[in-house]
Amino acid sequence: MKLRVLSSAAEAAITLEFEKYPDKRSVLLHALRVAQQETGYLSEEAMRDVATLLELTPVQVYDVATFYTLFHLQPVGKHVIYACKSLPCALVGASALCRHIQNRLGVGIGETTSDNQFTLKQTECLASCGSGPMVQINDNYYEYLTPAKVDRLLDDLRARGKSDLASKPFKIPNVTGA
Amino acid sequence: MVSYEKILTKNMDTPGYMGTLPEYRATGGYTAFEKALKMPPAEIIDIVKKSGLRGRGGAGFPTGVKWSFIPKTHVGQRYLCCNADESEPGTFKDRQLIERDPHQMLEGIGIASYAIGASVAYIYIRGEFDLGAKIIESAIQEAYQAKFFGKNLLGSGFNLEVILHRGAGAYICGEETALLESIEGKRGKPRTKPPFPAVHGLYQAPTVVNNVETLANVPYIINRGAEWYASIGTPKSPGTRIFSVSGHVKRPGNYEVPLGITLREMIYTCAGGIRNDKALKAIIPGGASAAFLTPAHLDTPMDFEAIAQIGSMLGSGGVTVMDEETCMVQAATNLLEFFYHESCGKCTPCREGSSWILQVLHRIERGTGRASDLDLLETLCRRIEGVTVCAFGDAEVAPVLSTLKHFKEEYVAHIEGRGCPFQPNVELVMAH
Numbered sequence A: 001m002k003l004r005v006l007s008s009a010a011e012a013a014i015t016l017e018f019e020k021y022p023d024k025r026s027v028l029l030h031a032l033r034v035a036q037q038e039t040g041y042l043s044e045e046a047m048r049d050v051a052t053l054l055e056l057t058p059v060q061v062y063d064v065a066t067f068y069t070l071f072h073l074q075p076v077g078k079h080v081i082y083a084c085k086s087l088p089c090a091l092v093g094a095s096a097l098c099r100h101i102q103n104r105l106g107v108g109i110g111e112t113t114s115d116n117q118f119t120l121k122q123t124e125c126l127a128s129c130g131s132g133p134m135v136q137i138n139d140n141y142y143e144y145l146t147p148a149k150v151d152r153l154l155d156d157l158r159a160r161g162k163s164d165l166a167s168k169p170f171k172i173p174n175v176t177g178a
Numbered sequence B: 001m002v003s004y005e006k007i008l009t010k011n012m013d014t015p016g017y018m019g020t021l022p023e024y025r026a027t028g029g030y031t032a033f034e035k036a037l038k039m040p041p042a043e044i045i046d047i048v049k050k051s052g053l054r055g056r057g058g059a060g061f062p063t064g065v066k067w068s069f070i071p072k073t074h075v076g077q078r079y080l081c082c083n084a085d086e087s088e089p090g091t092f093k094d095r096q097l098i099e100r101d102p103h104q105m106l107e108g109i110g111i112a113s114y115a116i117g118a119s120v121a122y123i124y125i126r127g128e129f130d131l132g133a134k135i136i137e138s139a140i141q142e143a144y145q146a147k148f149f150g151k152n153l154l155g156s157g158f159n160l161e162v163i164l165h166r167g168a169g170a171y172i173c174g175e176e177t178a179l180l181e182s183i184e185g186k187r188g189k190p191r192t193k194p195p196f197p198a199v200h201g202l203y204q205a206p207t208v209v210n211n212v213e214t215l216a217n218v219p220y221i222i223n224r225g226a227e228w229y230a231s232i233g234t235p236k237s238p239g240t241r242i243f244s245v246s247g248h249v250k251r252p253g254n255y256e257v258p259l260g261i262t263l264r265e266m267i268y269t270c271a272g273g274i275r276n277d278k279a280l281k282a283i284i285p286g287g288a289s290a291a292f293l294t295p296a297h298l299d300t301p302m303d304f305e306a307i308a309q310i311g312s313m314l315g316s317g318g319v320t321v322m323d324e325e326t327c328m329v330q331a332a333t334n335l336l337e338f339f340y341h342e343s344c345g346k347c348t349p350c351r352e353g354s355s356w357i358l359q360v361l362h363r364i365e366r367g368t369g370r371a372s373d374l375d376l377l378e379t380l381c382r383r384i385e386g387v388t389v390c391a392f393g394d395a396e397v398a399p400v401l402s403t404l405k406h407f408k409e410e411y412v413a414h415i416e417g418r419g420c421p422f423q424p425n426v427e428l429v430m431a432h
């Protein structure tokens, strides 16, 4: 199949999922995730490739891509920060924390740092309400945040691309230390 | 502090327990599935009915009854869907069940699928749960290797494929028919009901959708019996429930307790009381979709009926606690920003109404509200309630109507004083 931007590895990762469903369309969210991982964001070409693979029209793909918040229709930085803003996190200081991140990175919400390292977004509840304020960055959660912890986290990500502050399998309150 | 017997959060209290298959087996894991596979499916449904188990996803529908709605005469495919979308603000229990003891849910999926005759089960997990997805994926692999999933399970002739399906960020996909649309690769827009999923569900086939916590209870009911389960909690709301407590408490967290303990016990005993020993102002007892309550309600039992009787709902079990310094207009505005953002856009009253309500709240909060705004808010809410395809419409008006009911003076003070009368210790709505 002639694809515009997706690699054969991405194609394989997408078509591998077909057997799990009676209908190829069910693979759409997965396919968009794979495409985004490979090309950084969902360009029109990437969405056309997904449409080709799933035998959908481009508009069927676009319709879905624009509905779900984890898809980027514009280029983003290497690390996408999703700062939770819903009420439980807000009650424990999410707004101040978000401001701190903005100042530290010198960007507003929805913007990307000039070195393309970070994009800052706000998001709704991520199911860490008892361990807020929190952010998700790419695949990891970071919880019980303070300005000092955020500084360390951003430094870690800039320097090494990862941070040991990322949440582990979750249990709160952790009275037994298990 | 009285300590209650834990069911679903017991194993994970053992230091070092991470919920792998060998660890789960050592606690008796999958013996209920082995037992169930030797029973007629109808008997399992009967046991679950008798246990009184009610759905933990929000609506509290009796689980055994839901399973019995699958048409018995239907030949062909049936599906089970496990709802692991957990996106209701204030709720974080399924995440813990998934990340710390995933096989309870998988065993529950096995039993439920067998009971309703589903040979395929999808677990719909919210897209943000990356760690959870990895943990479930490896637990599924373990279960296949141990022959709990796959073909002709334990010689019963029953086949079961269990498939993890990841969402991509949309609160509404937790609504069961939106969830089905999302698995079908579409926008998560709820379907008109009836027909209910039990008749026309995933790919138009009979389907049961159950929450993670609901399914995780099932193995224990099969092993220990309907009477044992029914003896916990209250007669109409049996069993334990994991309440997620957040906000201004000393010890936020997940607390598994019998249904029917009071809000007071939950907040002051389990969660340690209010931070810095401030006074309590408001409680949301069941996730962002549930109406606000006040300290006057502290002695209400946390069961489905009692909380409904005082005008709120037990919902998802997310208990959010607000201290005396919290501005109620800001709290309601924060929640309406959530609902405005998450409305799927299908029903006009919900789509347009959420935006109008939010505009009015924003102006009240910023000090440009008008005297007529309180009536306007009330009217807007009443025109959304009950007229939308799914329960989202009722949910989005609950924070507004309940704060208007219990804290009207705060709205009036904002309007008359041209801004917030408090100096809140936190900012709940960010000015951009």
Ligand SMILES: Cc1cc2nc3c(=O)[nH]c(=O)nc-3n(C[C@H](O)[C@H](O)[C@H](O)COP(=O)(O)O)c2cc1C
Binding pocket: B054, B055, B056, B057, B058, B059, B060, B061, B063, B066, B083, B084, B085, B086, B087, B088, B171, B172, B173, B174, B175, B176, B177, B209, B210, B211, B212, B214, B215, B390, B391, B392, B395
């Ligand atoms: C707007 C909305 C969001 C919902 N989100 C969830 C959710 O995240 N998780 C969940 O289990 N149920 C959620 N529900 C409830 C489901 O529609 C459904 O009732 C539930 O999954 C049924 O499972 P149960 O009977 O085991 O509770 C939501 C309902 C609505 C109206």
Ligand code: FES
Binding pocket: A084, A085, A086, A087, A088, A089, A090, A124, A125, A126, A127, A128, A129, A130, A132, A134, B089, B090, B091
């Ligand atoms: S409110 Fe932030 S994670 Fe739930």
